[in-house]
Amino acid sequence: MQRKKLSHQANLSAADSDLFRQSVSGARPLLQDKIAPVSVTSKKKARPSADLPANKQDLFFFSDGYEGFISDGSLLSYVQPGDDPRLAGRLKRAEYQPQVVLDLHGLTQLEAKYELAGLLAYCQQQQFNCACVVHGKGLGILARKVPNWLIQHPNVRAFHTAPKSWGKHGALLLLLKINQSEAELHR
Template identity: 30%
Template sequence: MPSKSKALKSLAELKGVQKTLAERREREAAEAAVRAAAEKKRAAEQDLFSRAIGATQPLRRRPAVPLAPEPPAPLPVQKQLDEQRVLRESLSDEFDVTTLLDADDAMSFRRPGIHTDVTRKLRAGEWSIQREIDLHGMRSDEAREALGEFIREAGKLGVRCVRVVHGKGLGSPGRQPVLKAKVQRWLIQKSETLAFVQAKPAEGGAGALVVLLTPSPRR
């Protein structure tokens, strides 16, 4: 009897395994059928789209040309050198200003056509001094270039009235105001200079000039 019971149990287990396998196969078959139906539907939709748009051709691709990055703009070194050279050549130390200066109590200059009221108002301080440069102690070539750059920048900014400090020349050989005379020559040679007068004692006196510049052109 024990052997027969054991055999029946094994047979029941075998049938259970077979049933499980059968169920799995049915489930897999059902899933495969669902996938096949979905694929068939997708293919039908794709075919419908292809028939709707008709024949197509792939777009031609133009050959791409690799572009090198734009090089940085070169530094205008030569232009700067040219400007410095022109500045040195345009301001002469030999320029004779004796006939252009008004020989009054305080040396002054005004361009032809500029009324004497302009120099009078400059002396009286009716023009506000907007910028100042101190050339005192510089070598002649340094002072000339510094003054030229200062005048150019003042013109760009629309500055009308400036003070140029050149010193009284007490430290020069023979205690002669060498730089003072040169600054007067340089300023007269600059087209931007309309007039200048010796500064008031409180503003530098014989060691400085108050300069009126031409108005900058409107843009």
């Protein structure tokens, strides 16, 4: 490809050319005329790493292969065998108020399992007997997994789909055993 010769050079007078040279006589060439791109920080919330060390004792109770809870509708309800069967109804009527809320939105199954184990350990440590776990609706993956994990833990007395004020079908209210020693917990 050939360059076109500029015809405007012929149109410049000698006086204009001298004037231009005088005006740019003190100019120096730039060392760099490019601006380095600036990395834009993401506004997304950073996810916790699933590789965080967790107490393996807390995860001991959760098996992904166990599917002991089958939902028979939109309301989830469970009472540990041998406990008061009216506990689920009391949770449904919000007679117990959660002392702590765990939101699992956006977490993977593994991250959710770690967080749930951490919540149950925290409730045991703080002597909280009621908690709310918000799993969300979404594709329903956590909505199916969380109840199966909860019925495996010996500290969970009962759970029920949360009332509207706590998340309705996207959340569970848990009733937990308290004042249990570590030795009894891992028997």
